[in-house]
Amino acid sequence: MDCRGFSCMEEMNEYMLAKWNRKIRPNDDVVILGDLSLGSATETSGLIKRLNGRLYLIKGNHDRYLDDKKADFSRFIWVKPYEELSDNKRKVVLCHYPIICYNGQYRTGADNTPKTFMLYGHVHDTMDQRLIETFQQTTRSTITVNAQGEERPIPCNMINCFCMYSNYEPLTLDEWIENSSSRHGFFKVT
Numbered sequence: 001m002d003c004r005g006f007s008c009m010e011e012m013n014e015y016m017l018a019k020w021n022r023k024i025r026p027n028d029d030v031v032i033l034g035d036l037s038l039g040s041a042t043e044t045s046g047l048i049k050r051l052n053g054r055l056y057l058i059k060g061n062h063d064r065y066l067d068d069k070k071a072d073f074s075r076f077i078w079v080k081p082y083e084e085l086s087d088n089k090r091k092v093v094l095c096h097y098p099i100i101c102y103n104g105q106y107r108t109g110a111d112n113t114p115k116t117f118m119l120y121g122h123v124h125d126t127m128d129q130r131l132i133e134t135f136q137q138t139t140r141s142t143i144t145v146n147a148q149g150e151e152r153p154i155p156c157n158m159i160n161c162f163c164m165y166s167n168y169e170p171l172t173l174d175e176w177i178e179n180s181s182s183r184h185g186f187f188k189v190t
Contacts (some may be wrong), residue, residue, distance in 0.1 A: 009039075015126045017050055018037065023170055030170055031083070033121040033161050034060020034096030041068030048075045058083060060096040060121060085091040087173045091116040098123060098132055098158055100139075103156055106146075114157040117173065124162050132158065133184065 006012035022047065024030055037044040044065045048055065049072075057063070057079045065071055066079060084095045084103060091104040097120060104116035124131045139156035146152055148189040159180045161171070166179060 013047060016163070017047070019167070020170045021050075021052045026052050028053040029056065029165070030054065031056045031058060031085070031094055031095060033058050033119060035062040035121060036060070036150070037065060039065065040101070041065040043061055043072035045072045048073070051075070056080075056083075058094050058096050065081055075188075090173070092173060093118040095120055096122050098160070100135055100156075100158070102158070105157075108155055112152065114155055116157060118156070118158045119161050119176065120158065123160060125160075125164060129160055129162075132160070136184075151177070 004012060006015065030051075032055065033190045034057070036048060036057060039047070041102070055076050057073075057076050059066065059079055059081050066073065082097070085092045085094065091107065093099065093102045093104065093116065095118070099118055099120070102116070102118040105118070107115035109115055123132065136158060138155045139154050143151050144154050159176050161176055166176075171179060
């Protein structure tokens, strides 16, 4: 789908599994933002069993194998379409699909550092992602007045966690912030 440069699906899967298991330890919590596999339930279950970590899945539009009764997804702590978590006193909004007006969007620290991030997938590296980036730039350049009467730009801290952006390596929130900042210069890294 993305012209990823692998000779076959098996080569891509083995590459991704190796990158994953080199980084993720057995007790690490890992949230997958959907579209885990286009394979059958049996193929996907076999791949999931080989992944290190405690797994959580945000359901994506291609995760059709989840409805197959032959599937064994006992490795997942939960499977949900949407979740909000906390990471180092920051809110993390998780959905397969980008949400342009997400819960907590206006939360910032006293120094205007982001306190909420919206992590998504779905759009890969497409025209839709370019439109989201344009939306983010427009939003960040729009000035609003907060409850204290101070003028501030509107925060828009959306991060596309497309696997090719991280060279197929799972990243922490801080690593995704740094990754996105180095690609776009959007975030004040703390």
